[in-house]
Amino acid sequence: xxxxxxxxxxxxxxxxxxxxxxxxxxxxxxxxxxxxxxxxxxxxxxxxxxxxxxxxxxxxxxxxxxxxxxxxxxxxxxxxxxxxxxxxxxxxxxxxxxxxxxxxxxxxxxxxxxxxxxxxxxxxxxxxxxxxxxxxxxxxxxxxxxxxxxxxxxxxxxxxxxxxxxxxxxxxxxxxxxxxxxxxxxxxxxxxxxxxxxxxxxxxxxxxxx
Amino acid sequence: xxxxxxxxxxxxxxxxxxxxxxxxxxxxxxxxxxxxxxxxxxxxxxxxxxxxxxxxxxxxxxxxxxxxxxxxxxxxxxxxxxxxxxxxxxxxxxxxxxxxxxxxxxxxxxxxxxxxxxxxxxxxxxxxxxxxxxxxxxxxxxxxxxxxxxxxxxxxxxxxxxxxxxxxxxxxxxxxxxxxxxxxxxxxxxxxxxxxxxxxxxxxxxxxxxxxxxxxxxxxxxxxxxxxxxxxxxxxxxxxxxxxxxxxxxxxx
Numbered sequence: 001x002x003x004x005x006x007x008x009x010x011x012x013x014x015x016x017x018x019x020x021x022x023x024x025x026x027x028x029x030x031x032x033x034x035x036x037x038x039x040x041x042x043x044x045x046x047x048x049x050x051x052x053x054x055x056x057x058x059x060x061x062x063x064x065x066x067x068x069x070x071x072x073x074x075x076x077x078x079x080x081x082x083x084x085x086x087x088x089x090x091x092x093x094x095x096x097x098x099x100x101x102x103x104x105x106x107x108x109x110x111x112x113x114x115x116x117x118x119x120x121x122x123x124x125x126x127x128x129x130x131x132x133x134x135x136x137x138x139x140x141x142x143x144x145x146x147x148x149x150x151x152x153x154x155x156x157x158x159x160x161x162x163x164x165x166x167x168x169x170x171x172x173x174x175x176x177x178x179x180x181x182x183x184x185x186x187x188x189x190x191x192x193x194x195x196x197x198x199x200x201x202x203x204x205x206x207x208x209x210x
Numbered sequence: 211x212x213x214x215x216x217x218x219x220x221x222x223x224x225x226x227x228x229x230x231x232x233x234x235x236x237x238x239x240x241x242x243x244x245x246x247x248x249x250x251x252x253x254x255x256x257x258x259x260x261x262x263x264x265x266x267x268x269x270x271x272x273x274x275x276x277x278x279x280x281x282x283x284x285x286x287x288x289x290x291x292x293x294x295x296x297x298x299x300x301x302x303x304x305x306x307x308x309x310x311x312x313x314x315x316x317x318x319x320x321x322x323x324x325x326x327x328x329x330x331x332x333x334x335x336x337x338x339x340x341x342x343x344x345x346x347x348x349x350x351x352x353x354x355x356x357x358x359x360x361x362x363x364x365x366x367x368x369x370x371x372x373x374x375x376x377x378x379x380x381x382x383x384x385x386x387x388x389x390x391x392x393x394x395x396x397x398x399x400x401x402x403x404x405x406x407x408x409x410x411x412x413x414x415x416x417x418x419x420x421x422x423x424x425x426x427x428x429x430x431x432x433x434x435x436x437x438x439x440x441x442x443x444x445x446x447x448x449x450x451x452x453x454x455x456x457x458x459x460x461x462x463x
Contacts, residue, residue, distance in 0.1 A: 073452055074456075075456060077460050079459070083459050083460070086455060087452060090452075092452060117453060117456065120449075121450070121453045124449060124453065127446055128443075128446060128447060128450055136443075140443070177449075
């Protein structure tokens, strides 16, 4: 009998604005103090998102020494752990949380292709170039289109990576940005569950018949 | 204002366009329609959309079963022909779902023959469809949650010692004497806004947890799809900063 392999899928946002007023509605000429307050609010919103994720993952009581972590943006490079420590030091709550899980016994796996991440970095460079003559809306649309194509390749690479590295009896804990569609690919080979409700796009009927 | 959600505003040519007016769709009625359709037209409904998406994705494979000679003949003979199919659901005379399919057979055949399957466009179409379905699902989940909240309110309205908060909601016109939430009353204000504390005292813990979980999920799933440019830029900046460190460390290793 084939053993069903489990994946816990955690959709994440790298940055999340304060849940009150959208950023675009805030006044353009803020004083330094307001900027500081807003920056703190952004930070606290990101932190509280990670607090929520942490509580929900904690409640799953996973067997940590049989859990393998896969992370959006973490390349296969041979020094994955050092890199995670460096990113946690830079203030990323995502990577701080991963270090906590590693301490509990979870294994951390290089997840992405460095070549594809370099391409994503180039796209982000083009998007974020500080040129006043650039039409931001058009630049954003161009980025979305190119990034979408790249995401297809990145998701395929990650799927192969999980298939190759996840050992028998292990659980995969996958942290992926919300734009990824990796979970749809994983559904073919793995039993995918989510720490928050995931709107089951493919089974509207089952919702209606609940 | 009719807010139509167009699924095909870009290039795909196999079929177009699909409109779903999610604002007007009553999920309750949609459920009845879904049940009716699944009894009387088991091959229609969801299967119909799946077939269309399948056609879009696998046209190359489908056309492979047709011998080249026959393909060429078909392309020649169907030139200038167009097929228009219209599927529409209306509620009290107002259109709530429109699937209008415009097919030019010769173009479909040519495209499939040349193997020009456009997976990126297909993905976009599939994502757009997901968004429409997600919107309908979130509407339905909210409706069910609201109905549970109403049941709780109902049990508190009209009892001897009606809690002050309930009287307050009645006075504000947020609920009626049956405990039903009125138009304009915001579940969000009860869950996270200024009435949260009072709401929390009255409602069972599990109900609050469920409400928060739904809210969180919908927020997460829709955070990016809202196309708030500045929040997308903020996310891009954070990813850029993390990737810059990753690349630096990788090169230095």
